[in-house]
């Protein structure tokens with residue numbers, strides 16, 4: 001039982017997505033009781049459907065997943081090494097390459113539904129952790145002693161701290177009076193698995209073509225995930241393509257880097273909206289995961305940032321004597337400062353890269369090859385750009 005008899009847990013977590021489940025497990029391991037409130041039914045969480053997202057994970061993220069016991073639950077088939085990334089612009093061949101020659105992979109790609117499945121299994125095995133499914137949080141109230149959430153059925157749950165992990169469009173964030181900067185890119189991604197006879201060698205391709213971009217992410221079993229970014233009004237046309245039509249378009253956009261392609265699964269569609277919360281904390285309240293920072297997927301940081309936030313929040317709660325301690329405001333302030341320092345430059349940098357590489361106006365089309373050529377050929381700049389990106393991918397400190 002939590003220390004205070006009127007509390008249902010030490011921490012209430014809204015949302016059992018990957019970030020909420022990771023936080024709940026980390027809190028349980030730190031001796032705190034977590035109660036997760038999730039509106040989806042239990043079956044959808046225990047056996048999540050394939051959703052087309054291949055999540056690129058950094059070395060730091062893998063370390064966190066190992067400590068949480070998620071990594072060991074993944075099978076060898078689930079984890080594809082990311083050995084190298086190549087960037088091409090327009091019809092030009094690859095201008096920029098990251099990773100070849102590094103001893104360890106840049107990172108690993110794992111299907112999102114597998115992460116969610118192992119996150120659920122790992123959470124379910126922890127005695128200090130409870131998950132209520134099929135419940136929706138509709139109200140939040142806070143006082144000096146604790147925070148209370150009201151569910152759609154009118155019942156209430158109370159704890160010293162509430163953490164919202166309820167997606168980038170977090171309703172709980174709004175209930176806490178925290179605004180967010182939303183950036184609607186006016187674009188969507190259509191993702192689908194493609195099979196090819198040629199080996200992908202763990203290489204990720206980012207092809208900036210005129211009118212759309214294509215990423216090919218290496219998977220196991222002779223497959224890659226094709227991620228096509230297009231103006232949102234073109235999404236219905238891409239989604240209406242049959243297997244052969246989709247594979248032919250992706251193959252053309254790829255410039256044939258993987259030879260002949262065949263569709264190897266259904267297509268999924270995600271509108272692209274970046275979100276950055278104005279604050280990550282409030283009285284007896286914090287945001288983690290996409291509810292704090294919802295990234296454009298091109299730099300593959302979203303869930304990585306979610307895990308970094310979990311690590312920092314739990315560390316600061318431990319350092320300041322838990323969620324029920326008098327030092328809770330200090331713990332939350334320390335989390336806010338560190339997570340903002342980690343995420344803000346990358347959030348802004350990602351948005352700037354997206355703007356430059358998805359802009360088809362003449363100036364941007366001239367600038368793009370120039371930026372890539374400069375980054376690829378000027379030895380000093382190349383070292384800096386590659387070093388920064390490689391460190392970012394591998395989760396090392398920027399100036400190590």
Ligand SMILES: Cc1cc2nc3c(=O)[nH]c(=O)nc-3n(C[C@H](O)[C@H](O)[C@H](O)COP(=O)(O)OP(=O)(O)OC[C@H]3O[C@@H](n4cnc5c(N)ncnc54)[C@H](O)[C@@H]3O)c2cc1C
Nearest residue numbers: 015017018019039056137166167289290300301302303304
């Ligand atoms: C195409 C694509 C590719 C991506 N690639 C990468 C990548 O390579 N690397 C990477 O790190 N990240 C990547 N991401 C981002 C990553 O998928 C997200 O960062 C991550 O899934 C967010 O997890 P979350 O738990 O914060 O939110 P979510 O997964 O959105 O979970 C939120 C949960 O809260 C629940 N919920 C919502 N409201 C309520 C309520 N009121 N009451 C109760 N429950 C509620 C929802 O049902 C849901 O289960 C990608 C995203 C996309 C779209």
